Amino acid sequence: MTNSSSDVVNGTGGPIAPRDPVAKRSELYILHESMIEATLRSDGKFSQEIYLDGTRLVDKARIVGNVSDEAILELLKSSSGFRRLVHSIGISVQAHEEEVTHVNFTLEHRGMNNSGSRVSVSCPTDGNETLLILDDYEASPDDDVLAKFVFEFGRVGALATTTVVFYLNDGYEVPELVNDSPVEFESQAYREMIKRSLMSTGNNKRLKAAIEKAKRGEPVTIAYIGGSITQGAGAVPIHSHCYAYRSYDLFKQMFAPQDGSSIRLIKAGLGGTPSELGIVRYDRDVLKEGTTHPDIVIVEFAVNDAGDETGGNCYESLVLKALNADNKPAVVLLFSVFMNDWNHQDRLAPVGQHYDLPMVSVKDAVVEQFRWTADQGKVISKKQFFYDIYHPTNAGHRVMADCLTWLFAVTDQAISDEEDISTDKLPIIGNDYMGIQLLDRLNGEGIVQIDAGGFRETDTDLHTANMDDHTYGTPQFPNNWMHTAESGADRFKMTLRSKRLILVFKDSGDPSFGTANIWVDGKLVRQGDPHIANWTHCNAVILYDERDSNEHTVEIEMAVGHEDKRFTILGFGYVL
Template sequence: MQGTSEPFLDLESHAYRNLISKSLLNKGHNARLKRAIEKTKRGEPVTIAYIGGSITHGAGAEPIHMNCYAYQSFQLFKKMFAPTSDSPLRLIKAGLGGTPSELGVIRYHRDVLREGTVLPDIVIVEFAVNDADDETQGVCYESLVLKALGADNDPAVILLFSVFENDWNLQDRLAPVGWHYNLPMVSMKDAVVEQFQHTPEEGGVISKEQFFHDIYHPSNSGHHIMADCLSWLFNITNQSELDRSIHTIDKPPLIGNDFMDVKLLDRLNGDRIARIDAGGFGRTDTDLQMAEMDDDPCGTPHFPNNWMYKGKHEEGGGRFKMILRSKRLILIFKDSGSDEFGIANISVDGKLVRKADPRQINWTHCHAMLLFDEKDARERTIEIEMAEGHEEKWFTILGFGYVN
């Protein structure tokens, strides 16, 4: 939060504008973004989508649905280019706290494309401070970027790199993906970190105490600056000549694209995709991670179509069993701060491959865990049961991400 001893943040000053301009890491090939801008100017329907972690969700902003960077930058885009205040622009905000692109690539079809009913014109991807937990070390991130880029309407994809209070992010890993496909990139690290070292007399614009709400999330001022950095990209793109060269995305991936075609399997569709015996996992968990989607002030529960186990007395026995043809599989399970939850063993084809501990993170949120990643698809048997000594504990399978 902004402290009382901090100087007034002059949003019109030359120093502030200089800070904002430093955020532009790459203008990228501008044809897709200019197309979206021109559609907006003509009064046509345009959808801007955001996917990422808690910062995209709006954590640190108060109120979260209106002062988050996503809502603010959407409003700035509308103000800059829409001919009337009631122009048909749509905001899709799909941030989910504490989750990496390993989960984001699974969520994309549901939370951004809304099960294929929406084709965004602009997609902003923000996972630079979440992807330390991506077990694929960037493969899921590049897969997500390519999934977005590959839509039939050729949307603009913007990579946004947020930053923690300790000046850390994964820009060095993720920005090469943007360079590889010549995408627009906006870096909060480039914008603010260096000037944090300076007093106002030395050219400092905003202190860490002003910019951050806590060690992870921006304050209202921080979210405002993030929105202004995106609007700077919008403005520069609008003023630039159209890039008429061919924008090539059909090239060998830089890190990998193995999860580009990942799909969600949950209780809603599972029986159409796999042979499932839920065993003792017959309940449905309703105490789920919540996130305010789009401009809604109310939280939406994530992965409601789940399988929950609440002790060995449950009807059907203890073990969840699924037979599925697949070459890659990610388990999504619920983390919890409750000591009612216990450790589960996950076996593939009769071999123990992972142990899932819902108490490792110790707060209610969605946890992605890679079970296998192989070259060829074949039929596999996945079994989940409580570890020894945890038979009376609870465990929730939120779903799976599979590639076949």
């Protein structure tokens, strides 16, 4: 990777650049008064990374900069187009603590040959703008697309507010920045918006019992399982401003006596994963291997389940797995939403209706009013609600928490249903994965026969997630099997008896990772390509799904031409 860096304020070796080079240039805002947080990274640094690849930079130009000119948006899709469009970058950072005096800002490009360039500049954190003029840095001919901004701090947990603006070259114009009116969270219009989220109170017996238990000061555990929104993506700080923590905290304030220490939070969100992986993780991440018994389980997969190969079978199986626990927890279905107004509510809500469950739809609350003007009663704009096209801002997470809290309040005021829900009925989609169990390097003894072959190493560069109320990330599936160039060409071989088998492997943007062939009983069933998504996370795929349990042999080997690459088998989910 080619590196260009500077420790001076304007990146040119002199004092802060005067305003003249940008005074008359059109301003394209990419970040505007956005919160950033220093998080510990795998390289030991403390930083906030803002990803720009894929459609992310274009999305930010649309959302923050109000750009609709397709020609300009097209230029942002490549490094060469970016250089044609942008004259300079203005970076303003305002630290939230006086002791944080500087932050290092880096713009990274991804190269066509897995390289790319980096431009870095040291920025004061007093709110003054630092100017990075692109012509002061030689472009790499290998640069393909903008990869990310990185804000590097001197310590973990530091908070700041930042604005990043692209000053455009002559001949390019974008709309001026338009600021929305502040969200009036205490208004009647806001309360009416929140009320629209309540799709169904369902049978309230279990949720009512959990509330009454909390009022008596008895221990109550609230668990959340879902994707990156449940993990807290877009919230800053992620551990305390995500919807899960906010709604848990509001539950404590509403119902728990004294300090609320009797209420426990379990947060098991994991970015980029559907319920197909959620059900594999449930025993480990929610039930903590049988050591916890949640009283309330909130399930949020409405925007992640496009990747569920079972078309809802894993989702319904997960819901039933939670409902059928011996302690009879309340299960709440939560439907989040993307910026394009989409979710899988239509497919998943019938599961809630089938078992008469409480259901909360953020989509129902906010989407209609997004289209309104202020005079028509708009409460919150898309720019205010969304951090990017997928994840909420702090304000959006607050809305989600308030939607759940409204369900809690309505349930508290209602008379308890006398009869409990019934799961003794045919599933509406399927329940084939209810009994799934996680298999990894540590727990396979006596269950399967494994010869790791050339997959004998252990990968430590893993997808991490802020679990529960932790400020740090927990590596996912650490008990794995990894192939490396040095570990040999022998196949990974596993023999087990089961009806269904899910493979979980590592996706990665690292070019040292390659494709593996996956065989079941001597037949090639699929290839594992870690670069389809091209970022480090967990990918769950079905290897077989059969009516009866049979003995199967699973073999995994590197594809032709990828023998010197890496591939990580994170684990398996199997149904006996």
